[in-house]
Amino acid sequence: VVKTENVEKTYMQGKIPVHALRGIDFSVEEGEYVAILGPSGSGKSTLLNLIGALDVPTKGKVFISGQDISELNSRKRAELRRTIGFVFQFYNLIPRISAFKNVELSLSVKNISRSERKKIVKKILTDVGLQDRMKHAPNELSGGQQQRVAIARALALDPTYLLMDEPTGNVDTKTRDMIMKLINQLNKEKGRTIIMITHDQFIAKDSDRIEYLVDGKLYHKPPKERI
Amino acid sequence: VVKTENVEKTYMQGKIPVHALRGIDFSVEEGEYVAILGPSGSGKSTLLNLIGALDVPTKGKVFISGQDISELNSRKRAELRRTIGFVFQFYNLIPRISAFKNVELSLSVKNISRSERKKIVKKILTDVGLQDRMKHAPNELSGGQQQRVAIARALALDPTYLLMDEPTGNVDTKTRDMIMKLINQLNKEKGRTIIMITHDQFIAKDSDRIEYLVDGKLYHKPPKERI
Ligand SMILES: Nc1ncnc2c1ncn2[C@@H]1O[C@H](COP(=O)(O)OP(=O)(O)OP(=O)(O)O)[C@@H](O)[C@H]1O
Ligand SMILES: Nc1ncnc2c1ncn2[C@@H]1O[C@H](COP(=O)(O)OP(=O)(O)OP(=O)(O)O)[C@@H](O)[C@H]1O
Numbered sequence: 001v002v003k004t005e006n007v008e009k010t011y012m013q014g015k016i017p018v019h020a021l022r023g024i025d026f027s028v029e030e031g032e033y034v035a036i037l038g039p040s041g042s043g044k045s046t047l048l049n050l051i052g053a054l055d056v057p058t059k060g061k062v063f064i065s066g067q068d069i070s071e072l073n074s075r076k077r078a079e080l081r082r083t084i085g086f087v088f089q090f091y092n093l094i095p096r097i098s099a100f101k102n103v104e105l106s107l108s109v110k111n112i113s114r115s116e117r118k119k120i121v122k123k124i125l126t127d128v129g130l131q132d133r134m135k136h137a138p139n140e141l142s143g144g145q146q147q148r149v150a151i152a153r154a155l156a157l158d159p160t161y162l163l164m165d166e167p168t169g170n171v172d173t174k175t176r177d178m179i180m181k182l183i184n185q186l187n188k189e190k191g192r193t194i195i196m197i198t199h200d201q202f203i204a205k206d207s208d209r210i211e212y213l214v215d216g217k218l219y220h221k222p223p224k225e226r227i
Numbered sequence: 228v229v230k231t232e233n234v235e236k237t238y239m240q241g242k243i244p245v246h247a248l249r250g251i252d253f254s255v256e257e258g259e260y261v262a263i264l265g266p267s268g269s270g271k272s273t274l275l276n277l278i279g280a281l282d283v284p285t286k287g288k289v290f291i292s293g294q295d296i297s298e299l300n301s302r303k304r305a306e307l308r309r310t311i312g313f314v315f316q317f318y319n320l321i322p323r324i325s326a327f328k329n330v331e332l333s334l335s336v337k338n339i340s341r342s343e344r345k346k347i348v349k350k351i352l353t354d355v356g357l358q359d360r361m362k363h364a365p366n367e368l369s370g371g372q373q374q375r376v377a378i379a380r381a382l383a384l385d386p387t388y389l390l391m392d393e394p395t396g397n398v399d400t401k402t403r404d405m406i407m408k409l410i411n412q413l414n415k416e417k418g419r420t421i422i423m424i425t426h427d428q429f430i431a432k433d434s435d436r437i438e439y440l441v442d443g444k445l446y447h448k449p450p451k452e453r454i
């Protein structure tokens with residue numbers, strides 16, 4: 001249901017190529033919860049951005065819901081993005097508006113009433129423990145609070161696919177467990193497909209399957225030398 | 228040698244006060260390595276910014292090297308900041324210049340030759356594993372690579388005090404261990420004073436002492452209800 005076929009991503013640093021992804025065959029079934037681990041700089045964010053249709057591969061193909069995303073017109077692409085909740089490694093919150101508005105904005109693509117939208121935003125921010133911080137703008141929030149707004153924004157969409165790039169790097173153990181509980185519910189109770197990059201081996205245990213990205217290549221078992 | 232006396236920090240959210248710090252008495256001896264743990268939003272970054280003279284308390288006093296920092300003139304303040312290496316929770320790298328230049332810039336406050344400076348930058352970026360990424364700008368680096376540039380920038384100063392706000396949130400276990408080794412060396416071999424905020428209990432074990440910040444108050448033992 002989500003698949004990459006021999007995907008490569010190369011950046012040019014002046015004349016020097018940087019091979020961020022070196023031929024990735026990766027597939028995730030509907031309703032699966034996959035964790036991606038790997039060293040810093042190994043290509044994880046690059047891969048997730050390709051899967052989320054936020055970037056295009058240098059070579060190879062990316063399929064979501066069976067569709068080759070390079071063949072989608074802009075309307076189909078927009079339709080697709082409505083089914084993907086993306087949590088960025090550095091959040092990408094809108095700086096000068098409140099946490100509440102940041103989450104509400106992502107819901108504007110959904111066909112729901114204004115009062116229904118506000119209900120969902122309030123609930124989801126409460127679910128991540130931010131009920132007393134809804135009016136704060138990002139620069140009036142702690143690091144882990146900003147991270148939780150980014151998570152709330154993705155969850156509010158109730159997306160088919162939840163793509164998360166290191167969603168708990170800035171929170172304490174208890175807050176992390178609260179977030180993992182939400183994600184597990186989405187997966188076990190609602191059958192949502194989850195692809196999560198994490199450095200936390202503890203969180204990775206919650207998943208159905210762990211994949212390892214090392215130096216632009218994917219492994220199902222942890223490669224001996226480094227993880 | 229570093230001390231806060233009944234320090235308070237209150238933000239105004241419209242008419243509503245947010246008590247980020249509620250009377251903190253915190254002191255660190257020369258050469259000590261202290262870890263600060265606590266829930267997301269508890270006031271840790273706020274406290275570290277006060278200690279690093281990057282912010283002023285609403286009430287109370289902050290002392291560094293025995294000096295009340297509110298009584299320093301701007302020249303003395305600048306002198307002080309040269310002795311403090313600060314690693315920000317979100318790095319604060321300069322966007323359009325290379326990793327190398329980002330680190331080199333922080334050394335411009337030191338009275339050393341250009342060639343000496345370049346030697347130090349090269350060494351420190353190699354120490355954090357970024358020898359092949361020195362020419363990349365921040366947006367051409369992975370999250371954990373950016374975090375390491377921020378660390379390199381603080382370490383390059385060879386500062387008396389190293390203040391670190393969650394320095395390993397975006398890196399894998401092996402990279403984390405490499406960073407911790409560097410920090411331990413600074414403390415054990417060179418006697419530098421280290422104050423580190425972290426959510427990682429494993430890292431905290433390396434320290435001489437752990438303090439817990441919960442809801443704006445400091446505890447020496449983990450408070451029962453939440454950590
Ligand atoms: N625009 C770019 N130009 C050149 N190299 C790049 C660019 N963007 C990323 N890279 C390189 O591609 C590699 C993969 O980056 P990516 O962000 O996918 O790593 P990652 O696995 O997410 O790392 P981390 O765990 O630190 O977040 C890195 O080595 C990085 O330096
Ligand atoms: N400018 C501001 N206006 C209002 N409230 C603020 C402001 N800056 C911070 N706060 C609040 O102060 C509290 C402490 O923030 P701080 O950044 O110190 O937390 P923290 O312990 O570092 O959290 P984290 O572990 O998530 O990084 C938070 O609840 C935050 O919402």
Ligand SMILES: [Mg+2]
Pocket residue numbers: 044045046089165369370371
């Ligand atoms: Mg990344």
Ligand SMILES: [Mg+2]
Pocket residue numbers: 142143144271272273316392
């Ligand atoms: Mg913080």
